[in-house]
Amino acid sequence: MFQQSELSFQPGLYSNRSKRASKGRWVDGNLVRFRDGVPAQMGGWVQSPVDGSAISGRPRDWLAWRPNNLSARLSAIGTHLGVFKFDGGSVTDISPVGIIPGRADSIIGSGFGAGLYGDEFYGTERTSSANLLDATVWTFDMFGEILLGCFSANGTLYEYLDGSTTKMVPVTNAPMARAMCVSDERHVFAFGCDGNPNLVRWSDRENRNVWAPLATNRAGSYDLQATSPLQCGKRVGGQILAWTQTEVFGLAPLSNSLVYSRDRLASECGAMGPHAACVVTDQGGGGSAYWMGSHSFFVFDGLVRKLPCELQDFVFKDINILQRVKCQARANTAYDEVWFFYCSAASTEIDRAVVYNYANATWTKALISRLTWLDAGIFPRPLAITEAGTIYEHENGSMAGTVRMPSFVRSHPIMVGVGQQLAEISDFWPDMEEGSGTCELTMFCRDYSGGPETPVGPFEFTPAVEKVDLSISTRQAQLQIAGKVGPWELGVPVLNVQSGGGR
Missing domain, CATH: 2.130.10 (Methylamine Dehydrogenase; Chain H)
Known part of the structure; x- marks a missing residue:
C-alpha cells in the first residue's frame, strides 16, 4: 500500500559522510541558500557595463569608498599587473608609474639560486626546490579618504x-x-x-x-x-x-x-x-x-x-x-x-x-x-x-x-527499510513557494550503493501542478530539484512510496 512521505530534510548541504549515511540531509547542490529551513535559488547576476580602460591582470583585492564630498562611488581593483579604479560605470588605470608586473600564479621556485646549497650541479639551473613563490596580491584599506595599498610583488x-x-x-x-x-x-x-x-x-x-x-x-x-x-x-x-x-x-x-x-x-x-x-x-x-x-x-x-x-x-x-x-x-x-x-x-x-x-x-x-x-x-x-x-x-x-541559473539540490538516497526491498515510487506532489518558477524533478536510481546510477527524468513542474507521475521501482533513489525558469523556493513536497519485491 502506497504511503505519502514528506520530504523534510535538515537545512544545509552535507558531504562529510557517504550519501547513504547522510540520512535526512541534502547531500549535493549548487547556488541555493536555505531560508526558513528550505532550499531556495540564490539571486542571479548580470554583467555590469564598463567604459574606459580594460582591467588587465588577475584581480586579487577590491575595496570601495566614498570621498568626503560624497560626489562619487569609487572602488579599487588590484591585479598582479596594477590597480584599476571603478566607479560603477567606467574603469581608470591608476597603477603606479613604472610598476613591474607581479606573478599571476604561485609556483615552486626553480632556476639559478633556487634550492639548497650543493643540490644538483654547479652552474646549472635548479629544476625544483621547496621554495614557494606566491602569486602577487594587493591589500587595500582607507586612511580617511586616501586609498592605501600594498603590492606584495x-x-x-x-x-x-x-x-x-x-x-x-x-x-x-x-x-x-x-x-x-x-x-x-x-x-x-x-x-x-x-x-x-x-x-x-x-x-x-x-x-x-x-x-x-x-x-x-x-x-x-x-x-x-x-x-x-x-x-x-x-x-x-x-x-x-x-x-x-x-x-x-x-x-x-x-x-x-x-x-x-x-x-x-x-x-x-x-x-x-x-x-x-x-x-x-x-x-x-x-x-x-x-x-x-x-x-x-x-x-x-x-x-x-x-x-x-x-x-x-x-x-x-x-x-x-x-x-x-x-x-x-x-x-x-x-x-x-x-x-x-x-x-x-x-x-x-x-x-x-x-x-x-x-x-x-x-x-x-x-x-x-x-x-x-x-x-x-x-x-x-x-x-x-x-x-x-x-x-x-x-x-x-x-x-x-x-x-x-544552474541551481539544484539533491537528497540522500531514499529507501524502504535498509534497501532490502524495492521502493515503488508512484508520484511526486510538489510544494513550492508562491511565485516560484518552473523546476525539474530528476530521480537518480541505483540497485545498490556502489552500483551504476540511472537518471529518471527530468519532469517539469510548477507550483500549480498537483502531482508528477513517476512509476519507478528501485532500491535507492535520490531526488533532485533543479531550477529551469525563474527563481524557486521549495516547501515540503511529498512522495508516494510503497515496498515492493526483494529481487
Missing part, C-alpha cells in the same frame, strides 16, 4: 587621493611589507616588514609618513614569535587581529608607551592567505572574523574557535594548496553569508566557493569562478569579477548572466 606601500593624483604613489618613509591595514586609532599597520616575515610595524597616529619610533610619537613595531609568515591583519572588535599561516595574534591599543599589546590568541589556526579572512560587523559596532585555514574554517568572536563545516571533505580533499594565497573570504551581509572562494585541486585559479550562513549555521556551494568580491554597501548590490576582468552584479534577477 615589490613590498611597496602606495597611496591615492581621488582628484589630487592620477596614479598611486609610494607612501613616504613607509617600510616594505607583505600586507597592510589601518587601525581604528588611525595607525597604518604593515605586516612582514623589511624582509622579516614576522615583523609588524605601525606608523605614528594620524600620520602615515612617520614610522621611526621616538619618545615624541606613537610609532612602533613587534617581532612576533611566530612559526610561519604573517599573512594579513584586520580590525576586529577594537583591536587588530594578525594572521600567520599557523597562528592568530591580537594587538590591542594601550595607553602606555608600548602603544599596542601583543597576544598569541591561538595556534594551528592560521589563514590561507592575505584575503582568506573576513570581518562581519554587528549592529553594536563589534564584529566577528571568519577565515579559511589550511585544514579547517575558524571564527573569532572574542575567542578563536574551529567553525564546524558540513562541507569539510568537499573542500579540503579537493583543494589546490599551492595556490592558497588566492583564497578569499568575502561577506554577503544582506543574506548573513560569508563566501569562501578557493581553487579546486585540478585548477590553478579560483573556480568554486562554499558559503556559510552565520545566522542559521548552514553551508552551501557556489560552483562559479570569481577571483574577488565586493559586498554591497557603497554599491547597491554585491559585485564580483572574473579572471577575464568581467564585472558581474550579483543578487540581481534569476539568470546566470544570459543563461539559465
